[in-house]
Amino acid sequence: ETGVTQSPTHLIKTRGQQVTLRCSSQSGHNTVSWYQQALGQGPQFIFQYYREEENGRGNFPPRFSGLQFPNYSSELNVNALELDDSALYLCASSPRGDPGNTIYFGEGSWLTVV
């Protein structure tokens, strides 16, 4: 039990639609990161939020966007869904954004795009 909770756990969307995934970070953690994990692959870093500001981004197009709220919970939004967006989306939280902190993952949200 990591204290990082994600919702929904599973969802199915149609190509072209938009999706919002949610994450509640562990209590006291002000840094949240999002990862995409395609089947058979390791997780890939999408972006990180620290105190409501995006402070790092991986190689993902602008249709992947996010928010972090004052309580440090976070949302991942994906617009214009494509079939290749089908994946497990993971949220991770840590106490601070600097190196050396323990980073805890949630159980993820499975997104299927049809």
Place this chain on the structure above:
Amino acid sequence: DAKTTQPPSMDCAEGRAANLPCNHSTISGNEYVYWYRQIHSQGPQYIIHGLKNNETNEMASLIITEDRKSSTLILPHATLRDTAVYYCIVSGIQGAQKLVFGQGTRLTINP
């Protein structure tokens, strides 16, 4: 980001120590070594991390060589529940606390 190299798969007998190697020869002086594992369809589980010194917790021990170019994760008494994919990661120090996952080592614990 420093790249890591791990064997794609390993086997270990239940009750024995599992030693998982990782090569990270391009690691920078302030980059940390993290280990996670992932059981099918679940989120990655944090195991341990370290900078220079060896580390031990209730799950495992992390041995980092003096030159920091490689490390070994040790599960002292492997159980069937330790069967998973184990990822060795070097965490970047520039800006975001990004974890770059490779393909990992698929560890199978045999009865």
